[in-house]
Amino acid sequence: MKLRYGINPHQEAGPVTPVTPGRWPVRLVHGEPSFINMLDALNGWQLVHEARRILGRPAAASFKHVSPAGAAVSGTVDEVTAELHGITGREVGALASAYLRARDADPKSSYGDFAAVSHPVDAELTELLTGMVCDGIVAPGYAPGTVERLRRKKSGRFLIMEADEKFVPPELEARDVFGLHLTQRRDEVELSPALLRAVDEVPPDAAVADLLLGLAVLRHTQSNSVCYLRDGVTLGIGAGQQSRVDCTRLAGAKADTWWLRRHPAVRALSFRPGVRRQERINWQIRFIEGDLTPDEHRRLGQALTVPAGELSADDRAQWIRRLDRVAFASDGALPFRDNVDHAHRHGVRYIAEPGGSVRSGEVEEACREHGIVLARTGLRLFQH
Structure with a gap:
């Protein structure tokens, strides 16, 4: 496989070759990818494939710059999302609903995204993609006629990749950095409800599903990272920050924006x-x-x-207070209670984090004060 260029256009890219000769995790169906396109496709596919395996539902992700702008599993497409895409009153299929919900998590950031879906692309999703600014897609297959339709997108420059669902990656991962060859064992810990060890109270099933989706998202997001979720949708993802509380505040602001887009003044x-x-x-x-x-x-x-019309600070505050039943997942231990205090401002009722901080007791106490159900995973999910 040949790449257009490296991470930047002035960097020439070498050929792409499989680690195991003859075993490709993806194949290029159409287009000429860049280095970043390949990273987005490989990370996006791993995320949706894992989410589908954990939750048993079609999953989708909208990737930008090697992290998801949004991710979701299939479910109800609300009126705001339906109105935006001109599908009000129309029944939406499972795969299309997953991608619409994923993209709606942060639609500003998803402009020009790389899409990843867990199931073969059907005619309905193809129709939606033709009207969106999207650079490419990776999926485990394509229904008859869909590739021909997608080939014409972006004046023929739309990238189409097909993932091999049966591909088993090598046990060791490697990276060459500044003359050094670094290797590590691949992170293969299974994400399951058994990971969520309740501190005081067991989270309800719906929250467990959201927290597991959040952990799958974080596993494929640049660290530090946290994720707010509700009803199988990411509301806000904070990625790549040096301070965890900055991730929490950034992702919380995105969750608020998602919710405020449902405010009558905005819809008007x-x-x-x-x-x-x-x-x-x-x-x-x-x-x-x-x-x-x-x-x-x-x-x-x-x-x-x-x-x-008007959307005053008081209007915003009152509306945000109505956001509830939000789950919050962190890829690393919460080092201070400030993360809990900030998360509570955005409707969080359930938290999953590894634990093990010297101030874990303070984090537990903050959760009790705010009525938040806390689960410890004992599992750090850094991605760099």
Whole structure:
């Protein structure tokens, strides 16, 4: 397999070869991938394949820069997501629902994503993809006619990859960095409900499913990372931060934005014909954030048929207080109770983290104060 270029366009890429001769985890169906495209495809496929195995439902992920912007399993597509994609009142199939829910987690970041799905691409998902700004997809197969339709996307530059569901990766992983050859044993610990050891109270089944999905997401997200989830959907993913509480706050802000996009004042924004879907998304988010520049105020006014209503700080706070039943997973031990205090602000009722911090007792006490069910996994899931 030949790559267009390395991580940056000025870096020439060498050929891609399988570690085990003749055993490819993915095959290129159409297009010419870059180095990052390959990383997104390989990480995305591992995530959705693992989520499907754990939860027994179709799974999808929207990858950007080697971390998921969103991930989800199949389920109900709510009115906000349906309206955005023009499918209100229409029944949505399992695989399409998984990808729509995954992409809606952080639709601003998902612009130009690499999609990964756990089941063969069908005609319904193909139809949705043709109307989205998406760079490529990896899946375990393609229904008749879908590849031909997707080939035409992006003027023929849309990437199509097929994953081998039966591929077994080597036990050892290797990486060459600055003249050194680093190896380690692959992380093969199974994610299962048995990992979630309750501290005081056993989480309900729905929360267990969300926490397991969160652990699968974190395993394939750049560390440090945390994840907020509800009803089989990631609401906010905080990735690649040096401080864990910064991850918690960043992902919490994304969860709030997801929830505020459901606020009546945001749904009432009436855009002029011709304003594209991504522009509407971006304006909704800027309206929610509320710190528009004078130029943004002018351009938002031009994009609307009627002036925007009010969304005051008090309106935001009252609406956010209605967000509930949120699960929170962390790839590393919570070192201080501040992570719990911040997570509680975003409707968190269930937490899964490895434990083992010198202040784990303080973390437990914070969970009790906030009425949060805490489960310890004893398993760190760093990804670098």
